[in-house]
Amino acid sequence: MTPTAGSGSSRRDSGEVSDDMATGKRAGPAYGFPAPLWKALERHRPPGIGASSRWWRSPLRGPWLTSVFALVLLCALPIVTLTGLLSWVAYGSQPIPGDVGHLHLPFFSWPTSPAWLYRLNQGIHVILGLTLIPVVLAKLWSVAPKLVAWPPARSIAQVLERLSLFALVGGILFEIVTGVANIQYDYLFGFSFYTAHYYGAWVFIAGFVVHVAIKLPRMVTSLRSRSLRKELRTPLSATLPEPSDPDDLVAINPAEPTMSRRGALALVGGGSLLVVAVTAGQTIGGLTRRTALLLPRGRTYGDGPNDFQINRTAAAAGIKPADAGAGWRLMVSGASAPMSFSRSELLAMPQHTAVLPIACVEGWSTTQSWTGVRLRDLAALTGITTPDTADVQSLQPAGSFKRAILLSNQVLDPDSLLALRVNGSDLSLDHGYPARVVVPALPGVHNTKWVKSITFAGPPNA
């Protein structure tokens, strides 16, 4: 398998020789071309950095511990990545960012069934992503000696690998910071969250895939070097440093352990459990919502029919009460001449009730009982029974989500509604009065509120 480039550092007396010494010679570290340059670099070490190998004193650091964290991340990060890329597809014909070249999953019509699909996707993406923060921090802590090791490289291969690590570490930290800020509606960075998080993910993917390809054999070897079961039975008093390793992760000068290896694993795992405990409530909702103690979506509104999570208030969206009042009329157009309906005319049409979640990209969701007119019934009124799209416009004067284009399956689902009522009451203005769209498994922001018009497009009825 591919040997690792990072293993050319100074040998210890342990006699351990890493596999990239293809020549089989044990003498000194190997230098790639141009050797004089790498040797000069090694001699000219900045003050302070030289003694770095003695700074690191933790007796727990070592390839086995690093590999345990690596294995967790190797299993979980692809799930976070994939759900993120799926969310981009779920935005249908209006993904953000729009033109991403070839950097996307194959297009497909995001299904409307099961209705909780987007809720599950984003719940996993956000909660699992948050859960991994302690593991990422622990992993970075465990390899910290590599950060200031001198020389930083002894070959072109090592230079390239260091650069790829910048994509990996920068990518994961950038994704964590932008994601964590976004779920708290903190846009201090001044760029589009969607765009940055999406392209940041691809930088991360580039670093991650190549890191796994290069380090996987090392991870497997390291994991085999100790038995997890045995470690879980080893108390502090029997905790000894790992044997010295070619990557110099194991401290040369280890301090007395203050924590066993199983204690360290429990500490990191406990950190992850703590994060789940205070965030999962925003996705699960119901009684657990209050457990999301530190998140905006853990707050509750009250007990009324309209007291559930608001995604953008009417005031913030610039909805004038007059526009949404008695004079409001819904414009519906398609194959036949445009029609307009007052709210009472819509209420006089056949009503359908569906229990559907509103689930947002930030991973929160809220499930309510919505009542209104089926979108497919409205389409049929305009002379289109098999619409390709429905262009839904809001009264909202500005903003990214004042308009949503629904795809064929999203219009035709029997539970896709132009909702007029929720939980047996009229919608409140903040929830989209006079009428809002609710479509199963559709990203929350595309469930347009304060609907002004719907334009169906497709072949007219035969």
Added chain:
Amino acid sequence: MRSALQQFRRFYGASPLHLLAMLACFTLLAYVFALTRDFSTAPRMAIWFLGVVLVHDLVLLPSYTAVDRGFGWILRKLPRGSSERRTVPIVNYVRIPTLAAGLLLLIFLPGISKQAPRTVISKTGLSENPFFGRWLVLTAVFFFISAALYAVRRLRHGFARSRTSGDKDPPRRVSQK
């Protein structure tokens, strides 16, 4: 053939597969760069990308390492009576609640520090007001639980020592949290 491979390795420093993996990585990165370079916000994104790495590597990691070392140093300097030599070490009873509180502070800093009161109100209709207080309460709870566990361990340790004066077992540690 074999010697050509060896020559390549001596020149490059790793196998040809390594080089191929690197080229794949940098080609993808170049493509991302090409897609984003015309964005007006691209420089800001690049600064943040660099910034998060620097903040982690030069601020976060050194500071929690320093705090941990400093705390360990203080503990070692504390005067200890000979009877307390083999008592239950306190270090993890401080370290673990501190890390728990620090983790929550790190993740929920925007809400705890009321970083974005206007966007939160416009998005949710509610304020960020309770978060700082809730974080303080959670922190207090972590330290309280830790203190209680420590007290119990000390008491049990004391009983065990008084019962079997020749107890040779060092204090065992269970994983807390």
